[in-house]
Amino acid sequence: MNETDIQKLLQEANDCVPRLSFEEANNIISTVNTLIIDVRETSEIEATGLIKNAVNIPKSIIDANFDHSLIDEHLNNNEDITILVYCAVGIRSALVGHKLLKNGYKKILNLGGFSEWVSFNGPIEPIN
Numbered sequence: 044m045n046e047t048d049i050q051k052l053l054q055e056a057n058d059c060v061p062r063l064s065f066e067e068a069n070n071i072i073s074t075v076n077t078l079i080i081d082v083r084e085t086s087e088i089e090a091t092g093l094i095k096n097a098v099n100i101p102k103s104i105i106d107a108n109f110d111h112s113l114i115d116e117h118l119n120n121n122e123d124i125t126i127l128v129y130c131a132v133g134i135r136s137a138l139v140g141h142k143l144l145k146n147g148y149k150k151i152l153n154l155g156g157f158s159e160w161v162s163f164n165g166p167i168e169p170i171n
Contacts, residue, residue: 060140129154
């Protein structure tokens with residue numbers, strides 16, 4: 044895949060998966076039933092922790108072997124859950140969000156980047 048193809052894919056992902064501001068994300072998290080997915084690699088979250096109540100499903104696993112059970116096991120048979128995805132800066136999360144939409148998930152939003160979340164003093168927790 045060349046750089047032009049990557050840029051087109053990223054643009055398509057950003058067009059399909061709305062990116063939230065910190066304020067919008069906090070409002071959704073506090074008022075809507077959500078599943079927060081951190082798509083960073085394990086080594087990244089070991090160093091920084093996760094957004095509070097997030098689950099880690101690395102993009103590399105989603106890309107290598109997508110299986111609905113990766114997501115569905117966290118939905119508790121509730122299709123009305125809004126899925127928020129994030130990574131370090133918001134690029135991988137846009138791509139994963141787009142892949143989730145293509146695989147039939149409906150309410151997908153890009154929380155953006157962990158670094159932005161931390162800069163606004165968003166709640167985080169260490170991994171166990």
